[in-house]
Amino acid sequence: MDRIPILKMGDCLLVTIQVDMHDRLALTLQDDLTDRIVRSRARGVLIDISSLEIVNSFIGRMLGNIAAMARILDAETVVVGMRPAVAITLVELGLSMPGVRTALSVEKGIGMLRSAQLQRESLNGSVER
Amino acid sequence: MGAECMISGIRPQIAQTIVHLGVDIGDVLTKATLADAFAIALRRSGLTVTRARAVE
Numbered sequence: 001m002d003r004i005p006i007l008k009m010g011d012c013l014l015v016t017i018q019v020d021m022h023d024r025l026a027l028t029l030q031d032d033l034t035d036r037i038v039r040s041r042a043r044g045v046l047i048d049i050s051s052l053e054i055v056n057s058f059i060g061r062m063l064g065n066i067a068a069m070a071r072i073l074d075a076e077t078v079v080v081g082m083r084p085a086v087a088i089t090l091v092e093l094g095l096s097m098p099g100v101r102t103a104l105s106v107e108k109g110i111g112m113l114r115s116a117q118l119q120r121e122s123l124n125g126s127v128e129r
Numbered sequence: 130m131g132a133e134c135m136i137s138g139i140r141p142q143i144a145q146t147i148v149h150l151g152v153d154i155g156d157v158l159t160k161a162t163l164a165d166a167f168a169i170a171l172r173r174s175g176l177t178v179t180r181a182r183a184v185e
Contacts (some may be wrong), residue, residue, distance in 0.1 A: 034141030068148040
């Protein structure tokens with residue numbers, strides 16, 4: 001069974017979606033990602049969709065779900081690499097992805113995750129490890 | 130009742146189920162591990178844990 005690889009970068013997880021997502025692949029990704037967030041105590045998830053030429057409502061919902069699950073596990077999600085045509089399609093279809101933040105590049109995405117983490121730590125306190 | 134609540138020790142499958150059922154957690158802080166939640170609870174109560182004597 002194909003799996004989408006999840007890479008660890010510091011306390012962030014990087015997921016690159018390069019193939020068409022079908023149901024089972026999406027569910028496997030959700031399983032793998034939630035598992036990995038808990039095991040690696042990740043504070044951020046970066047989803048790179050720069051390879052996707054088309055995003056439909058299924059993918060939009062899946063990204064929203066992943067962001068919600070990650071937040072419950074105390075991790076923030078940023079989607080990067082959205083192509084212009086994809087952005088236009090999402091707006092025209094009325095697919096707002098609630099709780100999903102976006103950035104133009106991986107670097108900017110990581111910067112967003114870091115500043116969000118600093119903000120949370122100043123509010124809630126951090127764990128010295 | 131006047132007490133602050135945090136939920137911790139959330140397993141991956143539980144996080145998925147919560148989202149799929151559309152349960153709204155609201156403002157309740159959620160953490161994956163008890164350690165993280167406990168650290169925050171200590172800090173919010175203005176307490177710290179310190180070592181009584183040096184480790185030999």
